[in-house]
Amino acid sequence: MFPKLDPLLHSELRLAVMSVLAGVESADFTFLKAQTGATAGNLSVQIDKLATAGYIAVEKGYKGKMPCTTCRITPAGVEAFDTYVAALKEYLSGGQA
Amino acid sequence: MTAQESLALISETMNNCRRAILRNNSKGFFLWGILLTVFSLVIYFLWHTTGSPNWNLLWFAMPLIGYPLAALAYKKKDAVPQNEVGRMLGQIWAVFGVFSISISALAVFAVPMNITLMIVVLLGIAECISGVVLRNWPIIVCGAILGIGGAVAAVLLKSEAQLLLFTLGGVLLAVTGLIVKSQYR
Numbered sequence: 148m149f150p151k152l153d154p155l156l157h158s159e160l161r162l163a164v165m166s167v168l169a170g171v172e173s174a175d176f177t178f179l180k181a182q183t184g185a186t187a188g189n190l191s192v193q194i195d196k197l198a199t200a201g202y203i204a205v206e207k208g209y210k211g212k213m214p215c216t217t218c219r220i221t222p223a224g225v226e227a228f229d230t231y232v233a234a235l236k237e238y239l240s241g242g243q244a
Numbered sequence: 245m246t247a248q249e250s251l252a253l254i255s256e257t258m259n260n261c262r263r264a265i266l267r268n269n270s271k272g273f274f275l276w277g278i279l280l281t282v283f284s285l286v287i288y289f290l291w292h293t294t295g296s297p298n299w300n301l302l303w304f305a306m307p308l309i310g311y312p313l314a315a316l317a318y319k320k321k322d323a324v325p326q327n328e329v330g331r332m333l334g335q336i337w338a339v340f341g342v343f344s345i346s347i348s349a350l351a352v353f354a355v356p357m358n359i360t361l362m363i364v365v366l367l368g369i370a371e372c373i374s375g376v377v378l379r380n381w382p383i384i385v386c387g388a389i390l391g392i393g394g395a396v397a398a399v400l401l402k403s404e405a406q407l408l409l410f411t412l413g414g415v416l417l418a419v420t421g422l423i424v425k426s427q428y429r
Contacts, residue, residue, distance in 0.1 A: 152247075162250060166257035171265070171325040178325060182261055210323070232254065238247035 149241060150234040153227055155200050160185050160193045165220065165228050168203060173219035194218060202227055261327075263428040266378070268324040269333055270425035271317050273374075276337075277418030279310050284410035291404040300359075303348060307341065332377050340370040360406040364394035367413045371420065382423055386416045 156162050163183040167174055174182075180190055194216075197203045202224030206217045220228070245253070283306050290299040326334070344363050351359045368391015375383030394409050401409070 163257045166254045167261045174325045175323050235247045235251050
């Protein structure tokens with residue numbers, strides 16, 4: 148019996164966002180946009196979904212006069228990400244996803 | 245997405261992110277390397293032409309110019325975040341900065357000592373540890389040559405000729421920046 152994959156993470160852009168945030172303290176919206184290659188609108192929607200699930204924390208502020216959105220992964224997000232990766236590895240060791 | 249595609253995406257994204265962060269850290273090495281080279285050559289030239297070692301006081305202007313320049317270099321619109329390795333590199337060089345300034349100030353105002361010997365050894369150690377953190381052998385070797393070779397040279401060389409050791413250190417730092425930048429391109 149394979150473990151169920153978290154549907155929230157099983158999306159290309161959301162998974163990319165979580166992968167970036169898993170390796171850093173926090174990241175600006177612009178950095179996330181550059182790293183994922185997503186459009187601002189789409190990225191914004193996916194960030195909201197991850198924030199609503201409690202996987203990431205979003206802080207809106209200003210850098211000088213420019214608005215700045217900073218995201219960081221939460222402990223719940225780290226746990227969900229680790230569980231997702233472990234599930235993927237199990238799929239791979241046991242057959243096709 | 246298949247499980248394989250998901251894992252590949254995670255691995256690629258993390259790798260790209262790590263590269264971007266470390267590439268960004270190369271700026272610091274390059275900036276301080278160029279500054280060290282320029283300051284050492286300028287002070288060497290002034291000392292050599294006037295015969296006065298008092299020009300060494302100009303070293304205290306280096307952090308005053310360097311830190312604002314570094315802040316400017318890292319203040320970009322698309323700010324690159326920091327990871328564990330980047331933070332460690334920052335801490336290594338911050339410790340080096342604190343020790344260098346403190347020892348120089350002590351040597352000038354309180355306890356006379358061979359500043360070149362002390363600073364060049366510290367510089368070599370900081371460079372060497374940076375290489376260890378980055379797992380980069382050329383940087384480790386550069387640091388060892390600078391620290392150990394520099395210590396011997398600092399005793400053998402006299403007066404303004406010692407400053408050329410800092411020129412070498414500056415060049416090695418700038419080269420380290422180029423190595424890091426090309427390694428994580």
